[in-house]
Amino acid sequence: MKSISWKDVFIFICVYLVVLSIQFGGAAFTFTSLDNWYQNLNKPGWNPPDFVFGPVWMFLYFLIALSIWMVIRSNAKTKLKVSCYIVTIVSLVLNFFWTYFFFGLRSPLLGMIDIFTLILFILFSIYFYQKVNKIAAWLLVPYLLWVVYASTLNVAIFILN
DSSP: OOOOOHHHHHHHHHHHHHHHHHHHHHHHHHHHHHTTTGGGSOOOTTOOOHHHHHHHHHHHHHHHHHHHHHHHHSOOOHHHHHHHHHHHHHHHHHHHHHHIIIIISOOHHHHHHHHHHHHHHHHHHHHHHHHHOHHHHHHTHHHHHHHHHHHHHHHHHHHHO
């Protein structure tokens, strides 16, 4: 295992800030719809309280950034690393657009289409990451599980409304 330098720490912080920018970008759509639209939707009984989502996403984005950082630090072939970066970027873009579709456009249907595609790309990410670093791949599993859970909420909200 390589020792961690200050450069490595700086790279991790940069990666985490980039990943967080996705969350903050999506949050703009969320906040505009929370009080006047989302609160009035019929939701399933397993829908968590609103205050749960922010901390969960902060933790998940930390894990995503950590897994990306592990890929960056790896000695894997450049082509494999690029595959990891591409599927990760696509999944983060899909994550952002889920928020835009669901909250910005107030469309659970478009959100559902997006979130199922997002699940597919998270699975692709895990597949490619495990070729580079198994721990980095495992760090993406909580993200996958949360998005699968979120997809059940999305489907339920679509059906109930």
